[in-house]
Amino acid sequence: MDHLVEWSDAVSSSSSFPLLERLKVTYCPKFTCMPFQFPSLKAVYFCRCNGKSISSLVESNLSSLINIYIKLCDGIVFLPQALLRGSDILYFLQVESCESFQGFIPDRNLEDEDVKAIRNQVITNNSLHVLKICHLRSQKCMLRSIGYLPKLETLEIGPFTEEPDFFPFPAANVDEQGTASGGYFPSLRELSITGWSTVSLPDHIQHITSLQTLEICCFDSLVALPEWLGDYACLRELVISECKNLKYLPSKEQMQRLASLKQLSVFKSPIMKDRCIRGGEEFYKISHLPPIRF
Template structure:
């Protein structure tokens, strides 16, 4: 049948539960540009091409939910026009080409997602690299035990995601040194990773996320060199105690900062006040033995602040009261021991939205005079604060008169 469709440019084979083999004539589709194979749980073998006759026009290949597939598509190395390769949820896939993928000289995007039995990823060698590779995503490959071999030679890389690779422990010291074009770096949920190499040369980096890496006790060195950084996410570090040795003052392009869920953290970075571009900050859920929030500097131009507490905290951090001219959105979450909001809340004259959530002992808002000074406040949301909700839910109850002038009041 395939020999009668020589002009076919796109082929999608899916939802074929009993399909175990593809036809050997697949390689005769010499004009094929896109091939998708998905939800074929019995598929064991994919004959893409042969050395003598291949698919010279194939640009995009996606293989998804083919549970029995255990080997790399045969002849794929001869598809030198391939630009996108996406392999997802192939539970039995164990082996990639021993010689690496360097023959895929046009490859720009490579995704390996939910392939838990892959242990080793040979990308390339020094003698022959992948000059076009821009995006590499490796996610949910639980047995992966080493950094992709030869990745340091892919100097055009712009986006790198390594996520939920539980067996990954060590990275080469120079793993990131050649990636001067890298713009996005995500290393997340690699719980046994012990260290991340220096970021010294990542001057083009715009987004950095290090999340859920319990084996780390410190951030990688060289963060101050990432002067193009706009978004920084740090979180779920259960062995990180201090960030006091991290000076972020050179990150003048930083727009978004998140430091969240670090259960032993006692000290925050220095230099925050000097970040003139920082407008949104998410911070909190630190060491539960602290009875006050760690001291930190809040930039005067901050517009959105989400702050999360823990059971022993009885008050909001004092630093917030100095954000009088720009702060438009304030989210207060999980300050369990706080019974009243501070009177200095009235100094936040630019506040438009105030969310208060999961503060189970909170009973009192500031005085009516203070609340009426918040002339720009349009939305107040009170969620899962049972004691405050009872007293402010309707007219005639003690706290209602303090907020009845606010146009939009929400709660549950």
């Protein structure tokens, strides 16, 4: 529906669909006006839409929304911060490939200085299980201020096309012994992190020792995987993808500490592949593992 501009019920103050639970809008690049009140709405899916109405729709249905999927919607700039700070039912949130998206704020009419201050506030959420913030232009929208997500199980993050020289991963509070305190992603099981040519793998992820699946993509500056990888006692699957300069796994001792590791995959990383095949220079570190997927 390339030419759809307005949902005619948008002028109504009440909902025409009081029992609507799922709303899917796709391929409507000119769509800018729609109703916001759907008292039973639980899930929204927007793909290749204008995006200007999405924030208001979400803000009007915070008390019922459980799943939110937004992809390739260039008109969306902000989502309400109450999604992350106030909602106690939100389970799934994905924002992907939205060129104009800048983050989460409580008021879309705030001045720039107020927005900067808000980004430094700590955000907590006790219900979110899946969070995917990926393929965005600006790292300013990212999660450095998200401090406590006790139920988060899946996190997908990056890349950002502005390409800052650091990866804006949420910081951990580390004590003098180097241990993260305050419940740093205590339930996280799956982490997919995608970088770019100028950044290093963020050290903070070494404190997420509950991980069962770790996917590392597109870190061109990464030459050696860190030794602290051996601390991932629960890790079952390690995926390395498009790390074109990666040469070294952690030491054999650290690889053997990964007692739960059942699958190592190396994709589009030619140097690493050549070194990990049987007879390669790194093979002795992983000879105890099942065959690698290339």
